[in-house]
Amino acid sequence: MQGSSSRICSFPGVGDFFTEKRPTPMLDTVENPMHLKNLSSKELKQLSEDVRSELSFIMSKTQKSMTASLAVVELTIAIHHIFHAPMDKILWDSGLQTYAHKILTGRRSLMHTLREKDGLSSDTSRSESEFDPFGAAHGCNSISAGLGMAVARDIKGKRDRIVTVINNGTTMTGQVYEAMSNAGYLDSDMVVILNDSRHSLNLKLEETPKTSINALSSTLSKLQSSKLFRRLRQFAKKLAKRLGKGMYEWAAKVDEYARGMMGPTGSTLFEELGLYYIGPVDGHNIDDLICVLREVASLDSTGPVLVHVITKEEQIVQKYQKSEMMTKKQEGSSDSDSSPSCRRPQTYSDCFVDALAMEAQRDKDIVVIHAGMGMEPALHLFQEKFPDKFFDVGMAEQHAVTFSAGLSCGGLKPFCIIPSAFLQRGYDQVVHDVDRQKIPVRFVISSAGLVGSDGPAHCGAFDITFMSCLPNMIVMAPSDEVELVHMVATASCIDDRPVCFRYPRGAIAQMSNSICHGVPIEIGKGRVLAEGKDIALLGYGAMVQNCLSAQSLLSKLGIEVTVADARFCKPLDIQLVRKLCDNHSFLITVEEGTVGGFGSHVAQFLTLDGQLDGKIKWRPIVLPDQYIEHASPKEQLALAGLTGHHIAATALNLLGRTREALLLMC
Numbered sequence: 001m002q003g004s005s006s007r008i009c010s011f012p013g014v015g016d017f018f019t020e021k022r023p024t025p026m027l028d029t030v031e032n033p034m035h036l037k038n039l040s041s042k043e044l045k046q047l048s049e050d051v052r053s054e055l056s057f058i059m060s061k062t063q064k065s066m067t068a069s070l071a072v073v074e075l076t077i078a079i080h081h082i083f084h085a086p087m088d089k090i091l092w093d094s095g096l097q098t099y100a101h102k103i104l105t106g107r108r109s110l111m112h113t114l115r116e117k118d119g120l121s122s123d124t125s126r127s128e129s130e131f132d133p134f135g136a137a138h139g140c141n142s143i144s145a146g147l148g149m150a151v152a153r154d155i156k157g158k159r160d161r162i163v164t165v166i167n168n169g170t171t172m173t174g175q176v177y178e179a180m181s182n183a184g185y186l187d188s189d190m191v192v193i194l195n196d197s198r199h200s201l202n203l204k205l206e207e208t209p210k211t212s213i214n215a216l217s218s219t220l221s222k223l224q225s226s227k228l229f230r231r232l233r234q235f236a237k238k239l240a241k242r243l244g245k246g247m248y249e250w251a252a253k254v255d256e257y258a259r260g261m262m263g264p265t266g267s268t269l270f271e272e273l274g275l276y277y278i279g280p281v282d283g284h285n286i287d288d289l290i291c292v293l294r295e296v297a298s299l300d301s302t303g304p305v306l307v308h309v310i311t312k313e314e315q316i317v318q319k320y321q322k323s324e325m326m327t328k329k330q331e332g333s334s335d336s337d338s339s340p341s342c343r344r345p346q347t348y349s350d351c352f353v354d355a356l357a358m359e360a361q362r363d364k365d366i367v368v369i370h371a372g373m374g375m376e377p378a379l380h381l382f383q384e385k386f387p388d389k390f391f392d393v394g395m396a397e398q399h400a401v402t403f404s405a406g407l408s409c410g411g412l413k414p415f416c417i418i419p420s421a422f423l424q425r426g427y428d429q430v431v432h433d434v435d436r437q438k439i440p441v442r443f444v445i446s447s448a449g450l451v452g453s454d455g456p457a458h459c460g461a462f463d464i465t466f467m468s469c470l471p472n473m474i475v476m477a478p479s480d481e482v483e484l485v486h487m488v489a490t491a492s493c494i495d496d497r498p499v500c501f502r503y504p505r506g507a508i509a510q511m512s513n514s515i516c517h518g519v520p521i522e523i524g525k526g527r528v529l530a531e532g533k534d535i536a537l538l539g540y541g542a543m544v545q546n547c548l549s550a551q552s553l554l555s556k557l558g559i560e561v562t563v564a565d566a567r568f569c570k571p572l573d574i575q576l577v578r579k580l581c582d583n584h585s586f587l588i589t590v591e592e593g594t595v596g597g598f599g600s601h602v603a604q605f606l607t608l609d610g611q612l613d614g615k616i617k618w619r620p621i622v623l624p625d626q627y628i629e630h631a632s633p634k635e636q637l638a639l640a641g642l643t644g645h646h647i648a649a650t651a652l653n654l655l656g657r658t659r660e661a662l663l664l665m666c
Contacts, residue, residue: 021057024050032106033080033131044081044286048073051100058099058111068167069099071283071313072195076100078289079163079193082297088161089133089149091142093170095123095457097195098136105131115453117631123457137457138422139170139373139395143179143192147304150188161297162190168197169373172394173425177273183304184274191296192275192306195283197313270306279308345507349446351481352503353378355488355518356415360386363492365413369393371400372422376446379417397426402433404441413440413492419447420460420502427466434498435470441498442491443467448477448502449542449592450623450637455630460502461623464540464597467500468570474499474523475570477541481508483567489518504542504592506633524571532560535586535651538577540566540598543590546637549644554651557660561651569598574605581606581616586654590621590647592640597622619654621647 026043027050029035039047051073059066069076077100079090085105092098102120103111107129113119124132134145146164153160170176171194183190270277281292289309296305360366360382370379370392383390393400397418404414418426423445434441445467448460468475474497478484487501529544530551539547544565551561562584564576580587591598599620606612623640637643645664652661 022053024054026050027054027103027108030104033085033104036077036081036104039081041287041290044077044290048077048286051077051103054103054108054111055099058114062112062114065096066099067313068094068096068197069101071197071311072097072165073100074286074289075165075193075195075283075309075311076104078286078293079165080104081290082293083161083163086130086133088163089146090131091134091146091149091162091164092124092136093139093142093164093166095121095136097165097167098124101131102129105129115455115630117629117635119630121455121630122453123455135457138425139167140173140175142166143176143183146190146192147179147183147186147188150183150190151186154188163193164190165193165195167195169395172396174396174398180270180273180275180304180306187274187303189302190304191293191302192304194279194306194308195311196280196308197311270308275304275306276302277306277308279306280310281307283309283311346481347376347378347507348481348484348503348505349376350378351484351508352444352446352488353382355485357382357385358517359488359492360389363413365411366492367391367407367412367414369400369404369407369414369416370418371395371397371416371426372419395422397422398429401426401429401441405429405433405437405439408439408441413442413495415442415444415491417444417446419458420445420449420463421447421451421458423463424466430467430498431470435472438472438497440495442494443498443500444491445500445502447505449504450628450633450640451505452633452636453630456627459628461592461594463500463502464569464591464593465595465600468597468601470498472497473570474568476501476521476568478503479539479541479544479565479567483521483565485518486521487518490520490523493520494523502541521567524568524573526564526566526568526573526576528562528564528576530561530563532562533584534560535588535655536562536564536580536584537647537651538564538566538580538587538589538602540569540589540591540593543592543642546642546644546647547590550647550651553644553648553664557652557657559651559655566598569601572601572605574609577602577605578609578611581611581614585615585617586651587616587618588621588647588650588654589618590642592623592642594623595625617654619650621650 026039026046030047036044036047052070055066055070055073080101083090090101092101099111099114101124102108107120110120115122121128123135123137125135126132133149134142136142142164143166146162150162153162166176180192183192278292278296282288292307296302296307356366356368360368367389368379368382368386368391370390371394373395375383375392379390383392391403393403400416400418404416407414423430423443430443433439445460445463447458448463451458451460464475464477467473474494476487476490476499478487478501484501484503491499491501526538529548532551535554537547537550539545544563547563551563554561562580564580566573566576589599589602599622603618603620606616606618612618621642623642628636628639631639634643638646649661649664652658652664
């Protein structure tokens with residue numbers, strides 16, 4: 001949730017956290033999945049209510065969204081009731097679905113630390129629990145990883161089960177179908193459970209009156225999963241092959257129609273990929289889930305099986321929200337509190353969308369493409385204002401990049417908005433389809449740099465490095481919201497090559513009152529914000545603000561500091577860099593990115609220009625060569641050594657004032 005970082009550090013302690021909680025008698029008896037094995041149907045249903053109540057309570061206390069997990073409570077319980085984790089491997093495609101799984105696998109008492117420094121990860125983590133055999137965050141990887149584990153199991157002669165849970169959001173990605181196709185070819189035993197929350201696979205269902213998961217579909221799903229039905233189908237296929245080509249083709253045609261009748265929601269597609277389809281199954285009917293999964297688990301040799309489960313996430317969310325509203329009313333709180341302290345702070349995303357909307361009103365050729373796991377609130381407003389100019393392609397970053405290239409070739413001006421961590425998935429298309437052909441696509445890289453509680457999986461650490469190495473790409477980053485507005489205007493004017501700019505997640509520290517219509521910036525030109533004779537700080541992007549903080553600290557120690565805003569990583573403002581070297585003996589570059597990014601481009605110029613042969617001493621400050629775990633944004637910056645104090649301490653060390661540097665960090 002945007003703007004929530006200020007609340008992350010002030011959560012109640014464990015004692016306060018577990019007060020005023022609804023009774024959860026059945027959940028209180030469960031410490032690990034083994035305790036689910038002998039529970040009756042009635043007890044499992046009570047456990048479902050307890051787990052959902054627990055999740056709702058945690059969500060109300062921590063302000064963290066758990067709606068995806070609320071929808072898969074029965075499914076999670078059924079999986080752990082039938083399969084034997086951790087011997088059996090259970091893989092999840094998305095961390096947002098795994099909170100019930102975490103509660104049932106010994107992490108209940110730590111759920112209040114979710115996304116906190118040294119607390120539980122929001123995703124599955126191999127280092128966190130033996131019940132997490134593979135990390136899940138970006139989605140679409142579980143079938144590939146599960147298939148690898150299944151093949152390794154077969155080679156080693158083991159008998160453990162592999163279960164992967166995917167959601168309908170990840171069915172937009174190509175990797176899912178690549179993995180399914182390979183799974184069908186290799187024919188290794190594994191179970192793929194598709195959690196369909198009716199957001200992307202519901203088109204055919206809505207076209208027919210048989211939209212509900214009724215008694216007939218429940219019966220058919222149980223029949224499909226039974227040993228007898230499976231063996232009859234296999235026997236019929238083998239017999240048809242022996243009877244000749246004509247009979248085999250006839251049998252295959254009959255089998256295809258049978259599958260279409262029994263599973264009108266995509267069974268033919270999945271079975272053409274080589275997966276045996278079962279479903280749809282009511283994801284909130286724990287008896288049906290257990291019946292189907294028990295049959296699947298009992299088969300000696302199945303090959304890959306896909307179980308299609310329907311869940312109703314939206315109804316559950318609405319039920320939860322209604323419950324929360326009643327609770328708040330009883331406690332005397334009001335949802336309509338409009339005091340300034342309760343309003344969501346203005347974010348960089350808000351500022352960007354406002355600027356883009358102004359440009360779109362002026363330039364009718366501007367279109368917007370969004371890819372990733374979910375849109376930020378401001379983008380929904382743009383979509384409402386310009387519905388014909390907005391394309392949300394979901395978790396299909398590769399398609400988004402090349403789709404944008406096609407729009408550009410058609411005479412439009414595409415702004416392709418992708419979070420930094422997800423742009424990694426579309427990098428081949430950025431190189432081959434856009435940069436190589438010098439097609440003017442405007443890449444808007446959101447959630448750049450450290451992302452606080454979302455941790456390393458969603459951290460945008462690498463985009464400066466992998467975008468600035470491309471020959472035709474213009475790479476820039478705004479230092480504040482005013483510069484962001486100007487860079488939107490700049491990108492709109494570039495029509496002869498691709499361009500990208502990044503902005504961080506979160507709130508703007510101090511909103512400027514001088515924001516107006518954007519003015520294009522001269523390409524490859526930085527600016528000097530403050531001048532001093534002792535040392536120069538050259539910041540890139542949001543780190544310019546931290547350089548200004550360092551300048552304030554150093555000025556109190558009598559040190560005069562020049563602070564410059566590079567604006568561009570590529571093309572680099574070599575005149576600005578040369579001027580800083582000519583006028584100073586010490587230069588520090590600062591960026592919220594990895595080695596190989598902005599600082600490396602500066603180093604390349606300093607070396608070729610002979611600057612390092614003279615008086616200048618240069619030091620780069622970049623993200624450390626490690627993944628920084630989830631914490632608050634301030635804590636992450638401190639862990640990365642990117643705060644104003646860290647920059648000032650680096651300057652003091654460079655000036656030979658080591659003792660003052662140590663005192664500054666105390």
